[in-house]
Amino acid sequence: MKLPLISVPIVEIPLEKTVRLFLKREDLVHPEISGNKYWKLFNNVNQYLEKLAPEKKIITFGGAYSNHIFTISAVGKIYKISTLGIIRGEELREKWKDNFTLKKASDNGMKFCFVSRADYRDKENLTKKLQEEFPDALIIPEGGSNELAVEGIQHMLTNDTKEFDYLCSAVGTGGTLAGISRSAAEKQKVLGFKVVEDSSLENQIFKWSGKKNFELISAGFGSYGKITDENIRFINDFNDKFGILLDPIYTGKMMQKLFEMIDDNYFESGSKILAFHTGGLQGIEGANAMLRNKKREEIRF
Structure with a gap:
């Protein structure tokens, strides 16, 4: 599918x-999976679904109210792929359940990793570390643009x-x-x-x-x-x-x-x-x- x-x-x-x-x-x-996010993910997700991997995982980045974070979580739920959201702002770790977008993403099965704003800005380094830790994962940039x-x-x-x-x-x-x-x-x-x-x-x-x-x-x-x-x-x-x-x-x-x-x-x-x-x-x-x-x-x- x-x-x-x-x-x-x-x-x-x-x-x-x-x-x-x-x-x-x-x-x-x-x-x-609404709007332009659908089409941004169209090739990324469909090509990833064709790959053989022991465990499929999609990792991406976003802020507290990110449409992209929610969309990736929905893709994960629909296609039975685990998802990880790298969320900007360590302060959200204790209060994310009060955030409508993150709560819905969690309900879809997404796990979160909250990082400081300084670490979040260095996405190149973050991406490198994540790819080493999860070599079979699909890592999609913030906003989904590639x-x-x-x-x-x-x-x-x-x-x-x-x-x-x-x-x-x-x-x-x-x-x-x-x-x-x-x-x-x-x-x-x-x-x-x-x-x-x-x-x-x-x-x-x-x-x-x-x-x-x-x-x-x-x-x-x-x-x-x-x-x-x-x-x-x-x-x-x-x-x-x-x-x-x-x-x-x-x-x-x-x-x-x-x-x-x-x-x-x-x-x-x-x-x-x-x-x-x-x-x-x-x-x-x-x-x-x-x-x-x-x-x-x-x-x-």
């Missing part, structure tokens, strides 16, 4: 504008996506945008909405993609993981109007910035814009717990 090829719908977001906006619902690709992941993203582009002038995606580690850039048609412009300020992103994306058909646009609205009251209002209004829930870290911020750009006439009249909903909805409950503690408005779902 392997991860299968799955198609998802493209829906139009009705706007009274001179451009047309559509959303490709990658959040619907799988109930637990060459096989970039190749897997090609499945997000189909015959139905060729008609669009712009292809838009949120950007974290850059693997998804690189895959879209690599597979985009010659006439298409690729827009990446950065939710983290990282000066190395453009070079990394070009290294994976081999093309310069993309533009990076800041959509962080503050530091990575920060959720502003404006973000929350936009996500709730979007869901009320269009019946589509957005996550607060990636797609919600991308769509908020995209709406601003449309209002500012960034796009030529008649343009057809396709944005990718990259999932991550499991993180909303954790985000709401944080917002509740601060007595702020929550995301309705």
